[in-house]
Amino acid sequence: MSHGPGGVSLVEASLAGAATAVEEARPGPAGRAAVGATLQPTLAELSRPGRGGGKVPHPPKDALDGIPADARRVSPLALPELNEPEVVRHLVNLSHLNYSVDTGFYPLGSCTMKYNPKVNEWAARLAGFAGLHPLAPDALAQGTLELMHELQGALAEIGGMHAVTLQPAAGAQGELTGILMIRAYHRARGDTERSQVIVPDSSHGTNPATASMAGYETLTVRSASDGGVDLEALRSALGPRTAAVMLTNPSTLGLFERRIEALLEVVHDAGALAYMDGANMNAVLGRFRPGDAGFDVMHFNLHKTFSTPHGGGGPGAGPVACVERLAPYLPGPLVIRDPDGRYRLERSDERPTAIGRVRAYQGNVGVLVRAYAYIRAHGGTGLREVSADAVLAANYLRERVGTAYELPYGGPCKHEFVASARNLRAASGVRTLDVAKRLIDHGFHPPTIYFPLIVEEGLLIEPTETETLETLDAFAEAMLAIAREAHDDPQRVLAAPTTAPVRRLDEASAARRPELRWRPMVGRETPCPT
Ligand SMILES: Cc1ncc(COP(=O)(O)O)c(C=O)c1O
Known part of the structure; x- marks a missing residue:
């Protein structure tokens, strides 16, 4: 977790941001934002010296006795100290920040986010x-x-x-x-x-x-x-x-x-x-x-x-x-x-x-x-139906989304289609990235954007075959609502997302200068033991 120059962690900054955002939260079709409401502090930030997991069963205290003395560490590892429920809650809460095809519609074109049948x-x-070992003999x-x-x-x-x-x-x-x-x-x-x-x-x-x-x-x-x-x-x-x-x-x-x-x-x-x-x-x-x-x-x-x-x-x-x-x-x-x-x-x-x-x-x-x-499970005819349904869903959405966005290529599509927000950009300055961010406030994962590179302000939308008509309609309604909002109140689209745990990230810096290593904190947070 990175820290700002004034020692304020990203968590604190974004929690403050999220509090403002909640005031104007507009939940998605499922009555909730697309992802969990708040970021989680890191385990290191939650750590308190001397805190351990003693209340749940652990390896016996003499578990290390069998390790020769000269092979043992002389100083403890600088690991966060937490009890087990805190660790479990931390990880489960983190998992709630994930968006997945098991939690919602995932129309990421070119990626075919297919549902994984259980x-x-x-x-x-x-x-x-x-349980088979990769080197098991053929006979086994x-x-x-x-x-x-x-x-x-x-x-x-x-x-x-x-x-x-x-x-x-x-x-x-x-x-x-x-x-x-x-x-x-x-x-x-x-x-x-x-x-x-x-x-x-x-x-x-x-x-x-x-x-x-x-x-x-x-x-x-x-x-x-x-x-x-x-x-x-x-x-x-x-x-x-x-x-x-x-x-x-x-x-x-x-x-x-x-x-x-x-x-x-x-x-x-x-x-x-x-x-x-x-x-x-x-x-x-x-x-x-x-x-x-x-x-x-x-x-x-x-x-x-x-x-x-x-x-x-x-x-x-x-x-x-x-x-x-x-x-x-x-x-x-x-x-x-x-x-x-x-x-x-x-x-x-x-x-x-x-x-x-x-x-x-x-x-x-x-x-x-x-x-x-x-x-x-599908058999030959079932697989034919899969592709028929994937193509039908994509064409249905194409028709609906095409009433408010440009469709650079005429005629029916196959599994996915490209739309363009070029018309919104010309009318109100709202661009494809803004539409994608506003979709998060509507409870949807955005489609692929700016790909393929040859389409200006492109959105590549792929619904796949398993979505219901209601889900396709809800997504289309969200796209149309954003297009209307771009004309009536573009600032709201430009400010999106307002309901996600973080607002707009500096994606270029995140990609070019990723902070992948935790450093001990300063200020009122407990430093990790050295
Ligand atoms: C057209 C196309 N080619 C190649 C790939 C690469 O496949 P993978 O992500 O499995 O490496 C993808 C992935 O989505 C794709 O859409």
């Missing part, structure tokens, strides 16, 4: 999966290996591809895996002059980042006015130095690429391979198979499509699927089913062309179990 959690916690891991083998098959079927690796730990790592496979493919053919990867200007930032991590130069091609890739621009960027083109379909503008056939034809004519960023497969499950369309390799984001948790930087999975000619380069080991029906991990000498491992052990298996549970 049946997935049940499956992942089954002792046979959760038959159930897990079978599940992984079936998941490889299901994803190959969904993608229209030949083979799948489950190893990559996220979509971004799946991209890197796919591009490394493409590099290995060109090299194996002696085609060593290909040094460029082409991406559209609407692509997710992980696409150019992947290309450069794999040692390629990135070329960006502009989008056409309909939001799709400009065929002529792509044609002129392609050449003997192009290794791959990375396309996202549906794109990060929520649009299905209508010219896909022509685009892939020019890519292949140039001797390059086509990578599909499959992060948005939620919109096209059972309707569009990248392999059938001519893509060579793709990744899935299990969290964006098959309802596994986002992980917050923790465990995730971004399986990669490819056509037959790229299968020799998939990272190993794959899960194999022998003719006798037993499952095992591939041996490294069985496919020496593999690019190697991209992740320790077999990837994040708990996440794979959740995705498998989701796929099996």
